[in-house]
Amino acid sequence: MSVGTSTPAPLALFPPGSALDYDGALTIGGCRAEDLAERFGTPAMIVDETALRTRARRYVRGLAERWPDSRVVFASKAFPCTAIERILVEEGLGIDVAGGGELAVALRAGADPERLVVHGNAKTDEDLREAVGAGAGLVVIDNDDDIDRLERLTTGEQGVLVRVTPGIRPDTHEAVSTGQRGSKFGFDPERAREAIARLRGSDRLRLDGVHVHVGSQILDTEPFARAVEAVADLGTFAVYDLGGGLGARYTYDDHPPSVEEYLDALVGAARARLPADARIIIEPGRSLVAEAGATLYRVVTVKRGEPATVAVDGGMGDNMEVALYGQRFEAVVAARVGGGDPCHLVGRHCESGDRLSSGVPLADPRPGDVVAVPATGAYCYSLANNYNGARRPPVVLCRDGRAREVVRRETYADLTRRDVDGETVLVGPGQ
Numbered sequence: 001m002s003v004g005t006s007t008p009a010p011l012a013l014f015p016p017g018s019a020l021d022y023d024g025a026l027t028i029g030g031c032r033a034e035d036l037a038e039r040f041g042t043p044a045m046i047v048d049e050t051a052l053r054t055r056a057r058r059y060v061r062g063l064a065e066r067w068p069d070s071r072v073v074f075a076s077k078a079f080p081c082t083a084i085e086r087i088l089v090e091e092g093l094g095i096d097v098a099g100g101g102e103l104a105v106a107l108r109a110g111a112d113p114e115r116l117v118v119h120g121n122a123k124t125d126e127d128l129r130e131a132v133g134a135g136a137g138l139v140v141i142d143n144d145d146d147i148d149r150l151e152r153l154t155t156g157e158q159g160v161l162v163r164v165t166p167g168i169r170p171d172t173h174e175a176v177s178t179g180q181r182g183s184k185f186g187f188d189p190e191r192a193r194e195a196i197a198r199l200r201g202s203d204r205l206r207l208d209g210v211h212v213h214v215g216s217q218i219l220d221t222e223p224f225a226r227a228v229e230a231v232a233d234l235g236t237f238a239v240y241d242l243g244g245g246l247g248a249r250y251t252y253d254d255h256p257p258s259v260e261e262y263l264d265a266l267v268g269a270a271r272a273r274l275p276a277d278a279r280i281i282i283e284p285g286r287s288l289v290a291e292a293g294a295t296l297y298r299v300v301t302v303k304r305g306e307p308a309t310v311a312v313d314g315g316m317g318d319n320m321e322v323a324l325y326g327q328r329f330e331a332v333v334a335a336r337v338g339g340g341d342p343c344h345l346v347g348r349h350c351e352s353g354d355r356l357s358s359g360v361p362l363a364d365p366r367p368g369d370v371v372a373v374p375a376t377g378a379y380c381y382s383l384a385n386n387y388n389g390a391r392r393p394p395v396v397l398c399r400d401g402r403a404r405e406v407v408r409r410e411t412y413a414d415l416t417r418r419d420v421d422g423e424t425v426l427v428g429p430g431q
């Protein structure tokens with residue numbers, strides 16, 4: 001391994017600013033990964049605050065420089081954690097929520113209600129009542145029942161967008177493709193026109209514009225430009241919400257467009273097709289938070305073999321991306337970054353599918369070593385679970401060599417906290 005002569009490839013996947021210490025050990029946000037593991041235990045979700053803020057600024061400034069009236073809204077499902085949302089709110093972002101739960105977190109994080117965008121393909125009365133009650137700026141109409149419900153529940157005037165499903169199938173995993181024909185989300189263009197006509201006649205719902213979101217982990221810019229064309233065809237509006245979906249870099253082989261390349265493509269299409277005085281909203285999730293996060297584990301056991309199987313103290317309890325979407329992750333031994341032989345990096349859960357990475361090079365892994373997996377800032381916190389009694393990990397913010405825990409690790413007591421000694425009640429058909 002070379003220290004100080006060349007940068008090992010793995011560092012490129014960790015948050016910008018990550019480095020090697022004098023002895024070749026990994027640092028994130030100026031903190032040694034091994035010290036973070038010692039202090040906060042493992043598994044632990046580490047977020048580099050500077051990297052997160054920088055990424056947010058690239059989005060906010062990048063869009064503002066390219067289009068006069070713009071807003072960036074964080075798709076909070078990617079990392080619905082109060083402290084993370086608070087940082088993004090400080091950076092000027094709005095928050096995109098699906099349902100009352102994400103709404104509650106966004107409000108707790110100090111989001112300006114006027115900058116909330118409320119989504120969901122199955123919003124309940126409760127979801128909508130809470131959104132209206134909070135003064136959410138925009139509710140995205142996904143179906144005709146949304147219109148019926150909102151007409152009934154709205155007290156004053158409610159701004160709405162109509163979500164269109166343009167028939168675009170980006171090259172991404174089926175589970176995270178949303179814009180294709182037959183998608184469960186939104187209206188096809190013909191039905192969108194009907195919904196638009198209906199809303200234009202509503203005196204309680206104010207139709208501000210249209211919305212499109214074609215999928216997630218999209219690694220080229222072309223589907224985004226096509227999505228702009230699809231909403232442009234629906235007519236002239238004050239607001240065009242163009243969704244999220246830009247891919248993040250997870251592996252050495254991934255080369256997603258940069259934020260700037262993405263914005264160039266999107267705004268290029270907008271200049272050609274949308275009214276110049278309209279407001280553009282974008283809703284990045286994954287590409288905003290993925291690279292700012294990394295997960296630290298401790299190696300529990302190493303089974304020698306070809307390749308060796310390295311088992312750590314986490315897995316599908318804290319990272320469902322592998323099992324759900326087949327996402328590939330890379331990893332390093334925090335004390336010895338770079339080099340090594342391919343290993344299978346597996347979790348502690350009782351499933352063979354609980355594998356964090358196949359054939360990932362690790363330098364002489366031994367029990368007790370800290371292993372760091374980069375690019376876990378998106379959808380790992382939100383999809384974490386208690387499988388096999390796993391206690392969901394803490395979230396630790398790092399910046400300039402200082403670390404601050406903002407979510408604690410669950411305790412065993414948390415695992416039984418919802419147990420109740422319920423009263424037995426009669427729910428049968430009666431006599």
Ligand SMILES: *Cc1c(COP(=O)(O)O)cnc(C)c1O
Nearest residue numbers: 075213216244245283284285286
């Ligand atoms: C999930 C989602 C996003 C964010 O998608 P990413 O791929 O995480 O950027 C944006 N808008 C809507 C409506 C979504 O459902």
